[in-house]
Amino acid sequence: MMRRVTSFDVAARAGVSQSAVSRVFSGASASKATADKVREAAEALGYRPNVLARSLITGRSRIIGLVVAYLGNPFYPDALERFSRDLQDEGYHTLVFTVPEGAGEADTDRIIQQMLDHQVDGIVLASVGLGDALAARCEAAGIPVVLFNRGQAGSGLAQVTSANRLGGAKVADFLVSGGHLRIGHVAGWQGSSTGRDRTEGFLERLTELGQDCIGVEDGRYDHAEAVRATDLLLAKDVDSLFVGNDHMAFAVMDHLRSTLGLSVPGDVSIVGYDDVPMAAFAAYDLTTVRQPVGRMVKTTVAALINQIEDKSAQAEVTEIDGPLILRGSARIPEGLQ
Amino acid sequence: MMRRVTSFDVAARAGVSQSAVSRVFSGASASKATADKVREAAEALGYRPNVLARSLITGRSRIIGLVVAYLGNPFYPDALERFSRDLQDEGYHTLVFTVPEGAGEADTDRIIQQMLDHQVDGIVLASVGLGDALAARCEAAGIPVVLFNRGQAGSGLAQVTSANRLGGAKVADFLVSGGHLRIGHVAGWQGSSTGRDRTEGFLERLTELGQDCIGVEDGRYDHAEAVRATDLLLAKDVDSLFVGNDHMAFAVMDHLRSTLGLSVPGDVSIVGYDDVPMAAFAAYDLTTVRQPVGRMVKTTVAALINQIEDKSAQAEVTEIDGPLILRGSARIPEGLQ
DNA sequence: CGTGATTTTGCACACCTATGCAAAGCCTTG
């Protein structure tokens, strides 16, 4: 195993000092002449600056910690892929941390410590289920944090979500104008801001429209729970369901069609939330509110880098609007055909 | 922003030398007495060793580079989640690199360089589409590499795959004993070893059974291509299709049922490969060969760590067998009901 | 208690880069 080639080697070959080499590679000022000599020598020797040494002295690792809980919901892999790509484009890298299913305080602490140990420059918390403790501790450690697809009122943390209340309202508008009279709601986990906001926006708009919601059941973003909730609502004879995310909506549709032999949208209209790629598959053809992942990720990255480069920058709270995507899982109002 | 607390601070408080502190935290020998004093002082000051400094001097970062191309196929998020978790358990961390869609030589080079820059201790190449150049260069850089779900004959690299040839053969057995007479194959990408192996195992066994394959079309692991391939095979009047992975099989089923109005398995039996979680969803209920992700990942991690800790360890080539999972997308032989 | 073997400890240096500071170089202008 050859010894690594260092800036001293390059300096020697180029006939300059080590600091000159450093300056050339860190973008500081240097004359054209020396820059050329240094680059040539570096090229010849195959020199690359040692990231670790650089991070050690600058205190900036150019690594972002991405905390994620559950990749089974296809919304998150999609986001993860984009995060990795966008951060790469900005010269950052992505260290992934997964939170075990039933993560307790202890697990959370360990993860935080590990991120601090690696001196990540910033953190993206891309998981609805994470306790507030985690966010608070990141904040306390003085590391920029952005919550992705997760809000936390009054936390003072930056956050990027879709316009969940508005999205919920759009679904209400859509179902009512579609002539549905017995509307039910399999809610997203009410312990999460996204779940609550979608539900509230939905119910408020229904009230404004003078329509009742037959029933609300918490599906906890979980397949089995969603099925259980669906059964409860069916007992109340619903003709339509707003389901808190696509992942649950698939389970609901499968249950309605395969287990109960019902027709969607013939017997029950289904509307989801997220517009994951699978929602467009013909087997589901799910009408749903799109969360614009691309823009959400770009906004998150921008907010994070902004905070990193200007520590005094205040935390922004961003909501990104997404359209209702009309497909075949819910009766479509005549005017919109 | 407080200054970080260093091993010197701990040493001072504990009344020992810095090296004593270092030894306690790096697991080297130390007397019980000093170890206790050091730990207590560290606890009081909130000291944690600086990972960067440690990596700089030991040359080991305890970071694994995970290269992945396409997370749209749910097999990979599942694997990624497990990698992150298992590596965390072993004290390693996961730096994720995504290869852009049409990645050229230049992109590949950049990714390698970035991994080398970060001095990753090992690399997992979890992508079938990656050029051999990447693998070769990692090897050249002297960093342990394991190919995940991807083979490369004669490369001398460690690799972990499922038993793809055997899996293909199982499908052949199953379709033939189910009484199918006009069998077609939407192949996985023939530029990948997984694709080729599944196809070869399948075709060889068909031949052994004295049965012809009506036609083979390369679906390139892509939705649109799979649909195109399906149309070509349907023109030959197939009664069953072995599709190279589940991800394509979903597209094929959607196309058959929704676009063409055919019944699965009534008109055409479909068998996939992977057994991603979605294959169990009622809408598809896909008969498929399971790739045991959990064991594949664990094996990969073990092989990688083995190579890291014992550089002379020779690269192992592991194949892991997985069962055919019987569901409703293909006619089931009477004996197996 | 003395001697030799073994463990523990501290010193000093290495790892590799970035950066403040002062000296040296260059350019401009009268």
Added chain:
DNA sequence: CAAGGCTTTGCATAGGTGTGCAAAATCACG
């Protein structure tokens, strides 16, 4: 040509840890 301003350069040090080496401490044993 000289003076003054600006840019470039090298020196030296910091950043926080691991580790070889030799001294010191501990232990075993006669």
